[in-house]
Amino acid sequence: MAPRRRQSVTIRHVAADAGVSLQTVSRVINKEPNVRPEMMERVRASIAKLGYVPSIAAQRMGGSRSYLIVALNDRERTIADWRNRQGTDWVDQMMLGGMLTCAEHGYRLIVELVDTHSDHIERELLGAIAALQPDGVILTPPHSENPLITRMLEAHGISFARIGSLKLGGGFALAIDDEGAARMATDHLIGLGHRGIGLIAGPDEYELSGWRVEGWRKAMAAAGISCDGLLAQGDFSFASGRSAASALFDAARAPTAIIASNDQMALATLELARERGLRVPDELSLISFDDTPIVRFVHPALTAVIQPIAAVTARAVELIVAEQSGQPTPPGPIMLPAELAIRASTGAPR
Numbered sequence: 525m526a527p528r529r530r531q532s533v534t535i536r537h538v539a540a541d542a543g544v545s546l547q548t549v550s551r552v553i554n555k556e557p558n559v560r561p562e563m564m565e566r567v568r569a570s571i572a573k574l575g576y577v578p579s580i581a582a583q584r585m586g587g588s589r590s591y592l593i594v595a596l597n598d599r600e601r602t603i604a605d606w607r608n609r610q611g612t613d614w615v616d617q618m619m620l621g622g623m624l625t626c627a628e629h630g631y632r633l634i635v636e637l638v639d640t641h642s643d644h645i646e647r648e649l650l651g652a653i654a655a656l657q658p659d660g661v662i663l664t665p666p667h668s669e670n671p672l673i674t675r676m677l678e679a680h681g682i683s684f685a686r687i688g689s690l691k692l693g694g695g696f697a698l699a700i701d702d703e704g705a706a707r708m709a710t711d712h713l714i715g716l717g718h719r720g721i722g723l724i725a726g727p728d729e730y731e732l733s734g735w736r737v738e739g740w741r742k743a744m745a746a747a748g749i750s751c752d753g754l755l756a757q758g759d760f761s762f763a764s765g766r767s768a769a770s771a772l773f774d775a776a777r778a779p780t781a782i783i784a785s786n787d788q789m790a791l792a793t794l795e796l797a798r799e800r801g802l803r804v805p806d807e808l809s810l811i812s813f814d815d816t817p818i819v820r821f822v823h824p825a826l827t828a829v830i831q832p833i834a835a836v837t838a839r840a841v842e843l844i845v846a847e848q849s850g851q852p853t854p855p856g857p858i859m860l861p862a863e864l865a866i867r868a869s870t871g872a873p874r
Contacts, residue, residue: 533576542570554589554630591631593844594652595622595662595837596673599637601760613816614833621834622662625841631659633841640666640673649676660684660844662837663695665730683847685840688732690857696843697857698836702732705829705862706739706783709811712827712864713781714747716872718809722754722779724768724789736785736813753777758789765789769796780873781809787816790826794869805871815865824868832860 539549544563551559552567570576595618602615615635622633636652638645660683667673668686674693677684684695691697706723713721723740726733737755744751756771758764765788772779773796784790790812794804802808804824812819815828839858846853 533574535576537574538567538570538576541574542566589659589848590657592656592658593622593626593631593633593660593662593841594656594658595619595633595635595664596638596649596667597635597664598666599639602637614814617833618662618664618837621837622841625838629841629845631841631845634658638667640670645670645672646676649673653680653682658682659848660841662840662844663687663689665689665732669729669731683844685843687836687840688730691731696840696853698840698843699732699735699857699859700831700833700836701859701861702735703739703742705813705831705864706736707743708739708862708864709783709827709829710740710743712866713783713809713811713870714743714749716781716809716870718781718873719749720754720777720779720781721749722756722772722782724765724772724782724784724793725755725757726785727757727759733785740783754779758785760786760788762788762792765792766796769793773797773800773802779808781811781870783811783813785813787812787814787819787826787828790819790828791822794822794826804869807874809870809873811864811870820867827867827870828865830863830865832862836860 535546535549535553539546542549544567548559548563549567552564597615597618619633619635626633634656638648638652661677663673663684663686665688668689669691671693674684674686674695678694686693686695686697688699689697690699710721721740721744723737725737728734741751753775754772754777756768758768765784768789769782769792772782782793784793790810793810797804797808797810804810810826812826812828813831815830819826819828839860843853
């Protein structure tokens, strides 16, 4: 008889080979208690013998869990970046941390795009919940700050993690220490001798934008430096970065250094500086947030804040899985530190 193809092996074949019920196989797959050791060994031996790969459908047989975690990303911004081929690796890093950690626990990660400003968000989210029946949801900005979404998840009894939001609310709150990162970047420039340090902030709809402004202000205040005339705001787009940088360059107090709140706005600042004949870092030092690959390959390579996005998402998955398994979870928000990669775009002012 020809050997059975691996993809045709189902939980029923395992149960028949081991001489046990489907429920017993499912409990072994899901690592549930109250399975006799001899039964567990028989099932595991059959799984190895037949080359069976557990499916989500088989895992669901053991109980109400779906073994799916859904990550909700902002549709409008994500698709716009993809279409313009200007996307960052934020989504990649999120999937890296989420997928690897899900796999360790027998879960799967699915990414869904939802427009947080849509009038149909409730219908879209309810449709996704009904179709996927996820055990947990990971919310990224600005969804993590949307009370409509969090209330809906709470009403359905779904575990969720809010990345980038420390506001009071349900679920697990996780964030990168954006305030500390901004202070670190500002302190680096102060240590080089800069006093006119401008900041291009992100949009107000993102809670982290305010944290970065606060970190910059605190570092400047600690050094006895005024922030007057050194703050501009963008919306994380390249065009908004050019506009904000232009406002700073044309201000009465032109900065000798600029911190941009994401890579797109930093690259726009670098482009405008070149057009105006400003050499980086001789006449303008520049620091970016995000540290996507492109800022390492431009000339000069940009000093940048490295955000531990994969680590934050991995932690979010661990918290959701722990709650689903009835394990204790830590109270209060979880903060992860960022790092500063110092490269060729920062130096002492002239």
